[in-house]
Amino acid sequence: MITATQQLTDEEFAAFRDLIYREAGISLSPAKRTLVASRLAKRLRQLNMDSYAEYYEFVVREGNRSDEHQQMINCITTNKTEFFREPHHFDYLRQRLIPQMAANPVRRTLRIWSAGCSTGEEPYTIAITVLEALGVSHDWDVRILASDIDTEVLAKAEAGMYPLESLETLSESIKRKYFLRGSGSLNGMCRVRPEVQRMIDFRRINLIEDSWPLRTTFDMVFCRNVLIYFDRPTQERLVQRFSDRLNPEGHLFLGHSENVAWLATHLAALGNTIYRLRPGARGTPKPTAVMMSSLADVPRKLPPSAPAVVRMERPVTAGEVYVTNKPAVIHARIDRGVSACVYDPEAGVGGMNHILLPGGSSQDPTQFGVPAMERLVAETVRIGGNRSRLRAKLVGAPELESHSAEARDTGRQIAEFIRQWMTEARIPIEGERLGGKQPLDVRFFPQTGRVRLEPATMPDQAAPNQD
Template identity: 40%
Template sequence: MKEEERPARERIALRPMTDREFSLFQELIYKEAGIYLSSVKNTLLAGRLTRRLRELGLPSFEAYYRFVLQEGEAERILLLDAVTTNETHFFREPGQFEFLERRLLPEWSREGESGRRPRKIRVWSAGCSTGEEPYSLAMSLLLQFPFTSGWRIEVLATDLSTRALERARKGVWPIEKAKEIPPRYLQPFMLRGTGSQEGKIKAGPEIRSIVQFERLNLNEEVYPTSGPLDLIFCRNVLIYFDAESKRRVIDRLLRALSPTGYLFIGHAESLTGLADRVRSVLPTVYVKGGGRGNAEWSRKP
């Protein structure tokens, strides 16, 4: 399309984001989501917001800031959608899934069979992005505990981004994503598109039936999770928080975690300074500091 053919609002010349404008958004985003943007993120933030400014026909980032305050929650959600990064993969960080499948789930199975624990597992994928993580968890759990086993499996999946959640609920990805899924899961749990859906894969009905998606802001004071959770995966989310916000989030996650539950974080993240609250059983895998937990695991089986 030639420049003169573009709508007038798309041809408005935007001024570069000033330090003052960046500070306004930096403070607002931190207040709303607990996400801290350092000053080096100025160009990144400007790039993420430019499309929305053009859609609205606004001439400056300060004008958009005033618009966000005026429009309220609906526009703040769109602002946070633009800020968040939604890159993820199926069975990301396979060492954690190995721990889950080879150590933890078999132990819980034995405990359930002997009556030492309820035959129920509740999991939370906090920061689920476009759905690969919660569906990976669903596949892993249903392989160990199929519907015929009598176990009840629930996976809660939440994210700040409404855009990511919309994609996650659809559960459809390019066929290239199949390469990330171990073969033992593909046939039982995934569907391959034909006809108009050629070149795509879709989450099958079994795993879709146990995953529930909801929008949740981890900066909220209270998380609307009912009852204790056995597993919480909050991976590659904490990197967006400063030390104070991270501690608040971890405190709230631990309130939702069962006394014998496990918290998984990303390998680029650390819970340094929170030794009073959690105990590591593997790098990036934690139990509550005062919880029973399991014996320490080594890296080798």
């Protein structure tokens, strides 16, 4: 049985150190030998093992996708965190950043990533700060992604249950507004209110993995007190990748000791380890092909004899997004690409986009897809839709004889991108009509959500599909 930490030999420490570096990017100096020994000792005791060598062999034998690798990582990570840790970041968010964003009358979406969220205090603090800045009855579409490599802390984060002492530094008003006090068996505990929890999606993401399973870009990334565990090349790569995930003028928040002023080329240091993506720097470029308008913005003359309810037909061409709260028909002729239709059946509002990738299947669909989806949803909400009621339909990606294999692939890729985006946005897809051998005339009735499809090149043929 393991009792003393000195039983971890230099060779064993080196073997674990290399494994942990490969798996989690965590860089352990020789000074961390005692720490590693004591953290692994806990796991050895659970498994009733006598030596570190035996445990090492067990971990390696289990393979790198096994639960034991995860258990080992869970033992090794340092998870210290607290509510409103480094409070100047949240002051900046509430007093400067969100009011600046809110000054833009069209902008109503907010995407934030807490990367390395530990037991959840950070993403909950972000959510509370957003609510304090926007007001609890705001009409914004706010989503916070909270991720960590450690599944144990992630489960605690998702549960949102904390000892009352962890709220000690919070004002009475914040406690009352955003927490519920436990009673009975939960005496001495508090729980984050469900409306705050609902703003957050929790996911296991290993930051050093080559590709992150994400289909969105962010206005803010908080990766605080995580980079300190990585070596300089890993830090550089991560800061670069976070920058690529930021929307134009997006912000990166790091921990107090994680100064990356050496990355001055694409991040402007604002002080207090807050960085803003420089204009034209390496973040995801804003596509120029996406234009947006809404019927309310476009003056239309009706014939003098027009009846009270007139369905105006509004074409949406590739790259456009169009939403309306009027009795209109939105029309797209699709011979490649995909249109997403979104509507709120109760409010009778909705819209459609038409996504194409000018660069073909080699182009990342997020570049044009994310703004096209975000604008579609944000505008639908802005003109009266309720986000939680939104429904979607997908149409397009025809595979014409004349299409190259690449063009067919592109259509499928866009469709897959939209599906994943909708899943992350929790908007149910009610129907799909994808593929087929003909270009389509799509007519979407946003008031009811009905889609009418006709083959575009054979106007005499009967409609193949209606729903």
